[in-house]
Amino acid sequence: MQLFLDSADVEEISYGLEYWDIDGVTTNPKHVGRTGKPYVNVLEGIAHAVRNTNKPVSVQVNPRLTDWTRIVDEALKLHEISPNFIIKIGASEDGFRAVRALADRQIATNVTLIFTVAQAWHAARAGAAYLSPFIGWKDQFGDQTEELIANIAVSLDNFGYPTQIIAAAIRNAHQIGDAALAGAHVVTAGADVIRDSFRNPYTTMGEQIFGDAWDETPQE
Known part of the structure; x- marks a missing residue:
């Protein structure tokens, strides 16, 4: 399973590339909005951060667009910014039509806000x-998130589709493990969640115990 960083913060992305060797990046309008900078400027900064790499970056078209031709027009503009950009489009009738048109142009897309196997199909x-099935959102309301990913994986395998599953809206380290067990190809999470996934209180306790033993052991 690959690890993507869910962020629009260029410093976070640069850190993730260097220290975690992240496999890619996902963004959304909410992340970009937090920067306080113009949308295109933020995307250009991210494009610069991943230049000379093959790391994919999901960037979203305007979610207010409901006509597939306008979605395609905006997608083409975003695609011109960087060859790394994967165009993120919401799951809808016109969204799927836009995905088909972009696929005909060899432009890669990421369909977001997936909540059912039918949408994934x-x-x-x-x-x-x-x-991108939104795991954290479903988990928040008591839905079986692992089952959704597993069922999507089965449906893709049944028909030989090469589309990869990105477990998205990850809220904690436990959900990263759930995504891996369920068969997601990619998990995308924020920097804080990724950092949490490196740690465990039992690991910390064990390091303290063994560290104390080390300190008490003669070294010469």
Whole structure:
């Protein structure tokens, strides 16, 4: 399973590339909005951070667009910014139509806001490179998130679709493990969640115990 960083912060992304060797980046309008900078300027900064790499970066078209031709027009503009950009499009009838049109142009897409197997199947059938079920949102309301990913994985395998599953909206380290067990190809998470996944209180306790033993052991 690959690790993507869910962020629009260029410093975070640069850190993730250097220290964690992240496999890619996902962004959304909310992340970009937090920077306080113009949308295109933020994307250009991210493009610069991943230059000379093959790391994919999911960047979203305007979610207010509901006509597939306008979605395609904006997607083409975003694609011109960087060859690393994967165009993120919401799961909808016009969204799937736009995905199909972009696939015909060899432009990779990531269908976001996936909550059902049917939506995932439509995304894969349209030619999406990635699809993103929102795990944290479903888990928040008591839904079985592992089951959704596993069922999507089965449906893709049944028909031989190459579309990859990105487990998105990850809220804690436990959900990273759940995504891996369920068969997600990629997990994307914020920097704080990724840092939490490196740690465990039992590991900290063990290091303290062994460190104390080391300190008490003669070294010469």
